Amino acid sequence: MSVCVRRVYDPPEPRDEVRVLVDRLWPRGLAKDAARVDEWPKALTPSTELRRWFHAGEGSYEEFAERYEAELAAGEAAEALEGLRELTRRGGVTLLTASKTPERSHASVLARLLGA
Template sequence: MSVRVRRVYEPPESEDGTRVLVDRLWPRGLAKDAARVDEWPKGLTPSTELRRWYHAGEGSYEEFARRYEAELAEPEAAELVDRVRELAAKGTVTLVTASKNLEQGHAAVLARLLQS
């Protein structure tokens, strides 16, 4: 199983496999055909409350990851996680996001969860 994380603004690569947008909103200034997004499961994104809490600097990345994983365990999100796992079992999945910080963002948490 191969799960990658990339910025959606980077040009698609042949190694990307299935490209899954993991942001709730469409990336600003990016044409849909240029993004080459195959799936857009909005239910995989952190809740608005959690996102605001984290970006306000109120908690650590570790606490954000713990809370986000708890959200992903909820039934609706868990179904979407399973769907992306199924895609990854068939080939590479690239989680794409507009976030600048790939190492400490929600896409990194989701990638770790998918690979576990």
């Protein structure tokens, strides 16, 4: 089982197995066939409120990660996270995000929760 985080704008690589877009919105200027996305579980994305709070600079990345993990612990998000865990049990998963700094994004939080 391997999980990696990459920018969705980077070209697909042979080591990518299942490519999972973890952003709520489709990345600007990117054709769907060029992205080669296999899964797009929107329920895994941070809530609009949390995303706006974080991008407004109102809190630290650590606080964002805590709040995001709390969102992932309930309801549809928890079900989607379990589905992603199942994918990782079957093989490698590449988490894709449009974030300019994937290492400080929700995708990195997901990767950590998946044991990457």
